[in-house]
Amino acid sequence: MSSQRIDNFGKINREKQFRFNWENKNYFGYEGDSLASALLANDIRIVGRSFKYHRPRGIMSCGVEESGGLVTIGTGNKKDPNVRATSQELYEGLIASGQNAFPSVNFDLGSVNNYLSRFFAAGFYYKTFMGIPPFEWGKGTAVWMFFEKFIRKAAGMGRVSRLPDPDIYEHANDFCDILVVGSGSAGIASAKEAADKKLDVILVEQDNFIGGDQLSETSFDSNNALAELRSLGVRVMKRTTAFGLYDNCVLGLIERVKDQSNPINKELPKQRFWIVRAKHVIIGSGAFERHIAFNNNDVPGSMTVNASKHYLNRYGVLTGKNIVISTNNDSAYGTAEALVKAGAKVIVLDKRENLNSDLSNNNFEVRNGVVPYNINGAREIKSLDIADTVNSTYKKIDTITCDQVLMSGGWSPAVHLLSHRGVKPKWDSENQCFIPGEAKENITMIGSARGIWGKDDCIASGISGALDALNRLGISKTKYFFPKQGGWENSIEPLYEVKYKKSRSKSFVDFQHDVTCDDVRLAHREGFISVEHLKRYTTLGMANDQGKMGNIIGLSLMADLLGKEIPNVGTTTFRPPFTPVSIGALAGRSVGKHFMPLRTTPMHQWNLNNGATMIDAGLYQRPWYFPKKNETINDAYIREAATVRKTVGICDVTSLGKIAIQGPDSTEFINRVYSNAFAKLPINKTRYGIMLRDDGLVLDDGTCWRISETEYFMTTSTAQAGRVMAFLEELLQVRWPDLKVNVTSVSEQWGVAAISGPKTREVLDQCLEDSSIISNDNLPFMGFISANLKGRIPCKIARISFSGELGFEIYILADYANKMMDILWNSAKKFDGCLYGLEALGALRVEKGHVTGAELDGRTTIDDVGLGNMASNKKSYIGSAMRKRGVLSAEDREKLVGFFPVNKKDTFDSGTIICEKNNIKGFGIGRVTSVTHSPELGHWIGLGFIKGGVEKWKDTIVVGSDPIRNKEMEIQVVSPHMIDPGGKRLHG
Amino acid sequence: MILIKCPYCGERDHSEFSYGGDASIVYPSLDAPQEEWVKAIFFRENIKGIQKETWQHINGCRMWLEVERSTITHEITSVKPCHKNLQKVIDN
Numbered sequence A: 001m002s003s004q005r006i007d008n009f010g011k012i013n014r015e016k017q018f019r020f021n022w023e024n025k026n027y028f029g030y031e032g033d034s035l036a037s038a039l040l041a042n043d044i045r046i047v048g049r050s051f052k053y054h055r056p057r058g059i060m061s062c063g064v065e066e067s068g069g070l071v072t073i074g075t076g077n078k079k080d081p082n083v084r085a086t087s088q089e090l091y092e093g094l095i096a097s098g099q100n101a102f103p104s105v106n107f108d109l110g111s112v113n114n115y116l117s118r119f120f121a122a123g124f125y126y127k128t129f130m131g132i133p134p135f136e137w138g139k140g141t142a143v144w145m146f147f148e149k150f151i152r153k154a155a156g157m158g159r160v161s162r163l164p165d166p167d168i169y170e171h172a173n174d175f176c177d178i179l180v181v182g183s184g185s186a187g188i189a190s191a192k193e194a195a196d197k198k199l200d201v202i203l204v205e206q207d208n209f210i211g212g213d214q215l216s217e218t219s220f221d222s223n224n225a226l227a228e229l230r231s232l233g234v235r236v237m238k239r240t241t242a243f244g245l246y247d248n249c250v251l252g253l254i255e256r257v258k259d260q261s262n263p264i265n266k267e268l269p270k271q272r273f274w275i276v277r278a279k280h281v282i283i284g285s286g287a288f289e290r291h292i293a294f295n296n297n298d299v300p301g302s303m304t305v306n307a308s309k310h311y312l313n314r315y316g317v318l319t320g321k322n323i324v325i326s327t328n329n330d331s332a333y334g335t336a337e338a339l340v341k342a343g344a345k346v347i348v349l350d351k352r353e354n355l356n357s358d359l360s361n362n363n364f365e366v367r368n369g370v371v372p373y374n375i376n377g378a379r380e381i382k383s384l385d386i387a388d389t390v391n392s393t394y395k396k397i398d399t400i401t402c403d404q405v406l407m408s409g410g411w412s413p414a415v416h417l418l419s420h421r422g423v424k425p426k427w428d429s430e431n432q433c434f435i436p437g438e439a440k441e442n443i444t445m446i447g448s449a450r451g452i453w454g455k456d457d458c459i460a461s462g463i464s465g466a467l468d469a470l471n472r473l474g475i476s477k478t479k480y481f482f483p484k485q486g487g488w489e490n491s492i493e494p495l496y497e498v499k500y501k502k503s504r505s506k507s508f509v510d511f512q513h514d515v516t517c518d519d520v521r522l523a524h525r526e527g528f529i530s531v532e533h534l535k536r537y538t539t540l541g542m543a544n545d546q547g548k549m550g551n552i553i554g555l556s557l558m559a560d561l562l563g564k565e566i567p568n569v570g571t572t573t574f575r576p577p578f579t580p581v582s583i584g585a586l587a588g589r590s591v592g593k594h595f596m597p598l599r600t601t602p603m604h605q606w607n608l609n610n611g612a613t614m615i616d617a618g619l620y621q622r623p624w625y626f627p628k629k630n631e632t633i634n635d636a637y638i639r640e641a642a643t644v645r646k647t648v649g650i651c652d653v654t655s656l657g658k659i660a661i662q663g664p665d666s667t668e669f670i671n672r673v674y675s676n677a678f679a680k681l682p683i684n685k686t687r688y689g690i691m692l693r694d695d696g697l698v699l700d701d702g703t704c705w706r707i708s709e710t711e712y713f714m715t716t717s718t719a720q721a722g723r724v725m726a727f728l729e730e731l732l733q734v735r736w737p738d739l740k741v742n743v744t745s746v747s748e749q750w751g752v753a754a755i756s757g758p759k760t761r762e763v764l765d766q767c768l769e770d771s772s773i774i775s776n777d778n779l780p781f782m783g784f785i786s787a788n789l790k791g792r793i794p795c796k797i798a799r800i801s802f803s804g805e806l807g808f809e810i811y812i813l814a815d816y817a818n819k820m821m822d823i824l825w826n827s828a829k830k831f832d833g834c835l836y837g838l839e840a841l842g843a844l845r846v847e848k849g850h851v852t853g854a855e856l857d858g859r860t861t862i863d864d865v866g867l868g869n870m871a872s873n874k875k876s877y878i879g880s881a882m883r884k885r886g887v888l889s890a891e892d893r894e895k896l897v898g899f900f901p902v903n904k905k906d907t908f909d910s911g912t913i914i915c916e917k918n919n920i921k922g923f924g925i926g927r928v929t930s931v932t933h934s935p936e937l938g939h940w941i942g943l944g945f946i947k948g949g950v951e952k953w954k955d956t957i958v959v960g961s962d963p964i965r966n967k968e969m970e971i972q973v974v975s976p977h978m979i980d981p982g983g984k985r986l987h988g
Numbered sequence B: 001m002i003l004i005k006c007p008y009c010g011e012r013d014h015s016e017f018s019y020g021g022d023a024s025i026v027y028p029s030l031d032a033p034q035e036e037w038v039k040a041i042f043f044r045e046n047i048k049g050i051q052k053e054t055w056q057h058i059n060g061c062r063m064w065l066e067v068e069r070s071t072i073t074h075e076i077t078s079v080k081p082c083h084k085n086l087q088k089v090i091d092n
């Protein structure tokens, strides 16, 4: 046994035992344990395998910077990979396993990679993409193509569950005066000071206990500290990570509300994603202890110094018996003291030769001027070779038998959140760390995140931070000062890498991505010397710990190679998130049916009651088809379309955009907006109109009704309704402020049914109070009229047809929409009519060659779709100058045409590429945009575009190529008006 | 997480607004020659610093706003209605 639980140490609740499962074996831990401490208490030292070389890895820290102990929690649909064992709370029944190992972390076949390591050095993937030397260097990628599937299988850490996530995640918003990140001594002091001034303070702590580094002090009582803060009115959020800091002091927080095992409170979310707006942010996010790069510094049993103190005094776990502590600064001595007190044998190696103050102690041996050189042992530490510095090279002088090596290469303030705001850190050479730069925004850094080490200084900086916030918010004008950076009695001496004499050493800079010092040197040799290139080439700092421990080591190595100082090499910018955020938390409740809001028409339920199968069309759900018994969608829509042409059909077309346009300048406005003439549209008449965009391409089409001298009613397509409305508002508010016009969206106020087919008049005869008002004379084609449905229900009837048959659209107040459908349908049934949906609507319009969004796709001009005669030459309107640009009127532009299969049994799909015979390649000469079976013609037809249009191709057979569906068919190009081109039926 | 102070509704999150475009464009008259329109529609400065842009309070009062925003820091220095008379109406 080398790591073990010991009596009389730690703050865990020994009254409450938890059973947990690690790699299919059961163990016990206590309430208050982390998974890492519980594993160490059970002397489980190998908890994973490294990314590239599959080397055994153990717990290396006690917090979010962990880069060794990445495990998978849970099974089945609750599986959560790449969880840091160090920040995973233990709970009853927790199931966890190691990663990146087969069959197990203790015996892993992948570890053969360790012996092939020279093939996996930095840039391995990039080189493999380029071709593998010496066989095909620079020539091709055949080797990559062959090996890709093996490499992809071997790469990556944990495996995610492929099952839907059964947990709930929530989004929430909050506000406060001051938000304090981190509950260390500095953060607590800030929160208290601000709360004392009656400010609304939120204190965020990622741990399940507050206290930060104080949790490693025997005398610190976290519950007391929490109670005191709460009594002052501080809103303390535990288990909550501030993962990102954004503009205007907005913070993104992830609150871990419950763990996976919790069977109670099923309605509680697993995590809550908070957006908190603070007036001032105080960051006391602490500092990370760095390791030291030397040969085999990753063998299980190596750990940062301070972590070991946390395991002892927080969790009651002594992480080793014969411990060597290697340091270049004063912070390690407190841990040495504590470990000795718990019964360990400790030797301290201090790189510094001469110290100002005597740190030696009767309880442990200190060897000055000595550094760690090489760890002996593969699965556990057997001994440590040590070296001294002679003429700035390291020479092995001794070997110490031990079971643990603790490292402290200095401390790096957690400047991540400030970096999110684009504030560059400054290099402090005296303390060998990056300290935060000055923020212009309302952000104050405190404690060790500011580079202040001593506890009393940290508390003072916390109070100063609060005063700084109060002053900047204009609440007080108190004088304050911040303690200066540092605070050790003896200054730190740089120690980043202890260079190993042999080539091919394994001195790790980034444990999680297996980046060694040699990889950094290789990157330098191959020219990747900028920090950002170094990072990408070696993947240093790109694992999910984001280089919290090792980044500075990499920088110092590069600085050395370039003969520069660290600050002149640069620092990479930290970006959110600080720690990984699950996709589930980002999605929140926007999953499944709640993915986006559902818009329904006022007759939605009526449609369902009458057998509609619905389809999502934009934000709307619309009737797709109304199947009779055993009908497929094809059976149904073909029957519906045929019925409309034979008798009569009714369709819910409410989703059209509807805009009321009012004001003395309405006519002028309409006339500027549409490409065709509107100035002389008579009252009670409606006109089909086309709108262009500023650049001359088609924006939308629809109808516009003139209600009075100064009032119009506009309809738009379903898809463009919002865009057209915003554009009209822009024109009136931004460009033409002198026009006296008001536009109002009335899309929701009206329900609309289209009724069409030769029997339409017979049906309406029975539906209207006075059916004479829709006579051909009284209501000619493109006229509209006010009428009453039976029961004196007022409505507007427009004689408009999208199907090409005699047709009307009936507009009614939304509340009467269901009643209208009842009245229409009861009558239509008597004439063998049908209800029809979007699919039949599409079939009918394709037969007529009417365009919709599939054709008006933002790339087509008014001439392309054959409506050039609707572009007035007598007036100027939006897009009128730009539509005449050369590219938009080129001869060989694709023009709207109809397509028939030559073999009438052939079918084709939208997206089919039209090519010349014997030249089937590339983009072809055209494309199919809409297809349908035409009940009228008895075969499939399509609408689409071809270069030169129907005139050029009407006598030539072309080929429809559909490489995705592996289909090819011969196609005849025809006029887009495939049925009743003269429009006789409309006027019937 | 930009906050925009709508002159009518007050300070709101930018998610309530939709971005319009460059507010410094002076649109030519509809009968202006094509070259003027090409310039107005396609030619844009890539500004580092304070930029005038239009936003619409699409999920609020639907007002079009002229906003001065720093493209470096997102700091907003001015918000006013695009329509010249609207500010007077609000003030009264």
Ligand SMILES: [Zn+2]
Residues within 6 Å of the ligand: B006, B007, B008, B009, B010, B057, B060, B061, B062, B063
């Ligand atoms: Zn507003």
